[in-house]
Amino acid sequence: MFPIKESRFLSEDVKLFRVQAPRIARKRQAGQFVIVRIHEHGERIPLTIADSDVDEGTITIIVQGIGKTTRLLNELEAGDAILDVVGPLGEASEVKDFGTVVVIGGGVGTAIAYPTAVAMKQAGNHVITIVGARNSSLLILEDEVRATSDELYLMTDDGSYGEQGFVTQKLQSLIDQGRTIDHVLAIGPIPMMQAVAEVTRPHQIPTIVSLNPIMVDGTGMCGGCRVYVGGQCKFACVDGPEFDAHQVDFANLVQRNRMYRQREQESLEQFEQDPTHDLEEAHHCQMEQRFPEAGPRTV
Amino acid sequence: MTTMVDKLPPKERTKIPRQTMPEQDACERAHNFREVNLGLDEAIAQRESQRCLTCADPKCTHGCPVGVQIREVVDLVREGEYLSAAAKLREDNVLPAVTGRVCPQENQCEGACVLARRFNSLAIGYIERFVADYERETGQVGLPERAPATGKKVAIVGSGPAGLSCAGDLALKGHGVTVFEALHEIGGVLIYGIPEFRLPKEIVRQEVDNMRAMGIDFQTNVVIGKTVTIDELFEEEGYDAVFIATGAGLPKFMNIPGEELPGVYSANEFLTRVNLMKAYDRDQYDSPIYECRDRNVAIIGGGNTAMDSVRSALRLGAKNAYIIYRRSEEEMPARGEEVHHAKDEGVQFMNLHNPLEFIGNEEGNLSGVKLIKMELGEADESGRRKPIPIEGSEFVMPIDVAVVAIGTGANPLVQSTTPDMATNKWGYIVADDETLRTNKRGVFAGGDIVSGAATVILAMGAGRTAARSMHAFLETGQW
Ligand SMILES: Cc1cc2nc3c(=O)[nH]c(=O)nc-3n(C[C@H](O)[C@H](O)[C@H](O)COP(=O)(O)OP(=O)(O)OC[C@H]3O[C@@H](n4cnc5c(N)ncnc54)[C@H](O)[C@@H]3O)c2cc1C
Ligand code: SF4
Numbered sequence: 202m203f204p205i206k207e208s209r210f211l212s213e214d215v216k217l218f219r220v221q222a223p224r225i226a227r228k229r230q231a232g233q234f235v236i237v238r239i240h241e242h243g244e245r246i247p248l249t250i251a252d253s254d255v256d257e258g259t260i261t262i263i264v265q266g267i268g269k270t271t272r273l274l275n276e277l278e279a280g281d282a283i284l285d286v287v288g289p290l291g292e293a294s295e296v297k298d299f300g301t302v303v304v305i306g307g308g309v310g311t312a313i314a315y316p317t318a319v320a321m322k323q324a325g326n327h328v329i330t331i332v333g334a335r336n337s338s339l340l341i342l343e344d345e346v347r348a349t350s351d352e353l354y355l356m357t358d359d360g361s362y363g364e365q366g367f368v369t370q371k372l373q374s375l376i377d378q379g380r381t382i383d384h385v386l387a388i389g390p391i392p393m394m395q396a397v398a399e400v401t402r403p404h405q406i407p408t409i410v411s412l413n414p415i416m417v418d419g420t421g422m423c424g425g426c427r428v429y430v431g432g433q434c435k436f437a438c439v440d441g442p443e444f445d446a447h448q449v450d451f452a453n454l455v456q457r458n459r460m461y462r463q464r465e466q467e468s469l470e471q472f473e474q475d476p477t478h479d480l481e482e483a484h485h486c487q488m489e490q491r492f493p494e495a496g497p498r499t500v
Numbered sequence: 501m502t503t504m505v506d507k508l509p510p511k512e513r514t515k516i517p518r519q520t521m522p523e524q525d526a527c528e529r530a531h532n533f534r535e536v537n538l539g540l541d542e543a544i545a546q547r548e549s550q551r552c553l554t555c556a557d558p559k560c561t562h563g564c565p566v567g568v569q570i571r572e573v574v575d576l577v578r579e580g581e582y583l584s585a586a587a588k589l590r591e592d593n594v595l596p597a598v599t600g601r602v603c604p605q606e607n608q609c610e611g612a613c614v615l616a617r618r619f620n621s622l623a624i625g626y627i628e629r630f631v632a633d634y635e636r637e638t639g640q641v642g643l644p645e646r647a648p649a650t651g652k653k654v655a656i657v658g659s660g661p662a663g664l665s666c667a668g669d670l671a672l673k674g675h676g677v678t679v680f681e682a683l684h685e686i687g688g689v690l691i692y693g694i695p696e697f698r699l700p701k702e703i704v705r706q707e708v709d710n711m712r713a714m715g716i717d718f719q720t721n722v723v724i725g726k727t728v729t730i731d732e733l734f735e736e737e738g739y740d741a742v743f744i745a746t747g748a749g750l751p752k753f754m755n756i757p758g759e760e761l762p763g764v765y766s767a768n769e770f771l772t773r774v775n776l777m778k779a780y781d782r783d784q785y786d787s788p789i790y791e792c793r794d795r796n797v798a799i800i801g802g803g804n805t806a807m808d809s810v811r812s813a814l815r816l817g818a819k820n821a822y823i824i825y826r827r828s829e830e831e832m833p834a835r836g837e838e839v840h841h842a843k844d845e846g847v848q849f850m851n852l853h854n855p856l857e858f859i860g861n862e863e864g865n866l867s868g869v870k871l872i873k874m875e876l877g878e879a880d881e882s883g884r885r886k887p888i889p890i891e892g893s894e895f896v897m898p899i900d901v902a903v904v905a906i907g908t909g910a911n912p913l914v915q916s917t918t919p920d921m922a923t924n925k926w927g928y929i930v931a932d933d934e935t936l937r938t939n940k941r942g943v944f945a946g947g948d949i950v951s952g953a954a955t956v957i958l959a960m961g962a963g964r965t966a967a968r969s970m971h972a973f974l975e976t977g978q979w
Contacts, residue, residue, distance in 0.1 A: 224727050238684055244777065244786040245684075270786065285684040287721040417777065417787075420682050420723055421911055422749040423769035429760050434753060439913070453760050456864045460762040461788035468786060 203286040208278050211341040214266040216275045223258030225288050231316040232294030236419040238285040240482040246270050247416050249313040263312035269468040273479050290419045291442050298325040300383035305331045305368050307389020314388040319349045327351050331371045337362030369396045382406050398446035408446040412437050518620035519548040526844040530814050533696045545630040548623050549578040563612025566961040568592045586635035594665045597703045599957050600629030604835045647674035652974045655739040657724045660688020661956045662745035662947025665963030671714045673971050680722040692776040695808050725913035741942045741970050748948035750909040758858025763866030767805045767905035774812045793817035800824050801905030807838040809903045810847050821847050826854040826874050826887040868898045908953050935969040941979050
C-alpha cells in the first residue's frame with residue numbers, strides 16, 4: 202500500500218500525485234520510472250517519476266487520463282492509496298555539462314522531461330526549454346519549468362497561449378539562427394519525438410528520446426517492452442527508457458503500442474459507462490490500509 | 501481413517517496395474533483453466549501404495565534430488581496414516597503439493613524405481629500429491645515449532661521455490677526472515693509461469709500463508725539492485741546474511757527477422773499475462789492479451805514452458821495450436837505427462853521444424869512463419885542428436901500469434917549492482933557447490949540463478965542447503 206499524500210489537477214485531465222514510497226524516493230534519479238497497479242484486478246502500468254522528496258519519503262507522479270487505468274488513477278485523492286508501486290526502474294538520464302541543452306516536452310511529456318531539465322541545469326548547462334501543447338488548457342508545469350530554464354518557449358498548436366506552432370518549428374528556428382546546441386532531449390507523443398529526430402539528424406546534434414512501450418513487469422522479465430534501436434533489440438525497462446533518437450525504429454514502436462488497442466478501447470468504454478465497481482475496488486484497498494488487520498499487505 | 505490393508509506377497513503386488521490419475525475430460529478441459537489432474541481418491545491411493553516392493557535399498561530415494569524417504573511415506577499411506585506420511589514427506593520436501601504435481605518424476609524417483617524395469621514404476625508423484633492434498637484439505641498442516649529468536653536478520657531475494665524453502669528453514673531456526681520480491685505476488689515461477697490448470701495458485705498461496713503464520717515477513721514490490729542494493733541490505737537495513745534466489749527470468753529470443761512484429765511474444769510475457777495478470781478472465785481483470793480466439797497460434801520450443809504456453813493458447817480459444825520443435829519428441833525436455841496431455845487436448849506437434857523468419861501482413865501484424873524441416877544427425881555435446889536443416893524444405897505457415905519458448909537466461913539487475921560478487925560468463929552467480937556461498941561475505945545464492953533454468957525440486961533443495969550453511973554462518977560468524 203502506497204498512501205497518496207497530495208493530489209491536484211494540473212490541467213483538465215492531467216493530475217499530479219505525491220505518493221509515500223520512501224525507499225523509491227531515496228534511490229530515484231531523473232529519467233527513471235515506477236510501475237503501479239491500482240487494485241487487485243488492475244493492470245501494471247509504467248509512470249515516470251517527476252520528482253521526489255527524500256526527507257518526506259514521497260515521489261511525485263504526473264498522470265494523463267487517457268485509458269481506463271489512468272482515468273481510474275485520476276479519481277484517487279489524498280487519503281487514498283495505490284496498491285502496488287515498484288521502482289525506481291530503468292536507467293537514469295545521462296546528465297553532465299554538455300554546454301547548451303534543449304529540453305523539449307510535448308503534452309504530459311513535459312512532466313517526464315522536467316526532472317531531467319532540473320538535473321541538466323544543476324550540472325551547469327545552459328538549458329533551453331521548449332514546451333508544446335495542443336492548447337493553453339493542456340500546458341502544464343509552466344512555473345516549475347520557467348524556474349529551471351535559461352530560456353523558455355511555449356508553443357500551442359492553436360496559438361491560444363505562447364507562440365502558435367509546433368515545438369519542432371521552434372527548434373528549427375533556433376538551429377537556423379545559428380545557435381550552438383550540444384544536446385537535445387525530447388519527450389512527448391511518438392510523432393513529436395520522431396519529428397524532432399528528423400530536425401536534428403542533418404545537423405548531427407545528439408538527441409535523446411524517452412520511449413513508452415507497453416510493459417508488464419518492468420524488470421526485464423517479459424520482453425514486452427522490446428524496442429529496436431540501430432537494428433538491435435533492447436528492453437526499454439532495463440536498457441532504457443532513453444535512447445538515441447536517430448537510431449530508434451519509431452514505426453515499430455507505434456505498431457507494438459497498438460497491439461491491444463481494441464481491448465483498451467472496450468475497457469475504457471465500460472469504465473466510463475459504470476466506474477462504480479472499479480472505484481469501490483480501489484477504495485477497498487484503502488480500507489485495508491486504514492485497518493491493516495483486514496488483510497496482510499506490505500508497504 | 502481407512503481400514504489397514506495387509507501387505508500382499510511381492511508377486512501379487514506386481515500384478516496390480518499402475519493406477520491412472522483421474523483427469524478432466526480432454527475436450528472439456530481444453531476450454532477451461534481448471535486443474536487437469538483431479539487427484540487420487542483414497543481407494544486408488546491405497547491400491548497404488550500396495551504396489552510398492554518396499555525395497556531394502558530404495559532406488560527411488562536416490563533418484564529424488566532431495567532424497568525424500570519415499571518407502572517410509574508409502575508405508576504410512578498403506579497404513580492409512582496420511583498425516584504421518586505428510587510429516588515424513590515434509591522432512592525433506594517443504595512443497596510436496598507442488599512437487600507432486602510438477603516434478604519430472606520419470607527422470608527422478610519414478611525413473612529409478614525397480615518396478616520400472618519390468619512393469620510400470622510406482623506412481624510416486626501421484627502418492628506425494630495425494631498425501632499433501634490430504635493434509636491441506638483437512639486443514640491439518642502441522643506448523644513446526646520455531647526455535648527461540650536468535651536476533652539475527654536474514655534477507656531472501658526472490659520468492660520462488662528456492663527463496664521460499666530457505667526462508668522456511670531459517671525461520672524455524674529462530675532467525676528473523678524477510679523475503680523481497682520484485683513482483684506484486686509471492687511464488688516466483690509457481691505464480692507467474694506455471695498455469696492454473698497444472699498448479700492451482702491457491703496451493704501456492706496456502707503455503708505462503710503458512711509461512712506468514714510462522715512470522716516470515718514478505719515484502720512485494722522491491723527490486724533488489726534497484727529499490728535497494730545488496731550492500732544497502734547489510735549497511736543500511738542491518739541484515740546479517742543474504743540469500744539470492746532470483747531465478748533465470750530473462751527471456752531469450754531467436755534474433756530472426758520479424759521477431760519485432762506485434763503478435764510475437766516471449767513465453768515469459770505470454771504466461772505472465774495469462775497467469776499472474778489473469779488475462780484469460782477478461783471480464784474480471786484489466787490486463788489484455790493478444791487475441792488468440794479462432795486464430796492460429798504457434799509456440800516455438802519443446803520444454804515445459806512451451807507446453808504450458810501452447811495449452812494456455814488452446815484455452816484462450818485458439819483454432820490451431822502448434823508446437824514447433826527442432827528435434828524429435830524423444831529429445832523433448834518437457835515432462836512426459838505434459839506432452840501426453842497436450843496431445844489429448846488437440847495440440848498439433850510439428851517436430852523437426854525450425855523457424856527462419858516471422859512474416860507480417862500489410863497492417864504490420866504477424867501473419868506467418870517461414871519454417872525449414874530438420875533431420876537428426878550425430879549426437880552433440882548435450883548427448884542429444886543434433887538437428888540439421890534439410891536444404892530446400894522451406895515453407896510458410898500462416899499464424900497470427902507466436903510464442904518464443906526457447907529458454908531463459910540470468911537477469912543481471914542484482915549482479916550489475918553488486919560488482920564484487922563473482923558471476924560466470926553467462927551472468928549466473930558463482931556459488932560453492934556445497935555451501936552455496938558466493939565470494940562475497942554473508943551472501944549466498946542458489947536455484948536457477950546459479951544452476952541456470954532447472955527444476956522446482958532442485959531450486960527447493962538449493963534453498964534448504966543454503967539455509968543450513970547460512971545458519972552455520974550466523975551461529976559462528978565464520979566465513
Ligand atoms: C513455464 C514454466 C514451467 C515450468 N515447469 C516446471 C515443471 O513442470 N517442473 C519443474 O520441476 N520445473 C518447472 N519449471 C522450472 C522451475 O519453475 C524453476 O526451475 C524454479 O521455479 C526455479 O526456482 P527459483 O526459486 O530459483 O526461481 P524463480 O521461481 O524463478 O523465482 C525467482 C523470483 O525472484 C524474483 N526476482 C528476480 N529478480 C529479483 C530482484 N532483483 N529483486 C527481487 N526479486 C527478484 C522473481 O520475480 C521471481 O519471483 C518451469 C519453469 C517455467 C518458466
Ligand atoms: S520430490 Fe519429486 S523426485 Fe522427489 S519423490 Fe517427490 S516427486 Fe519424486
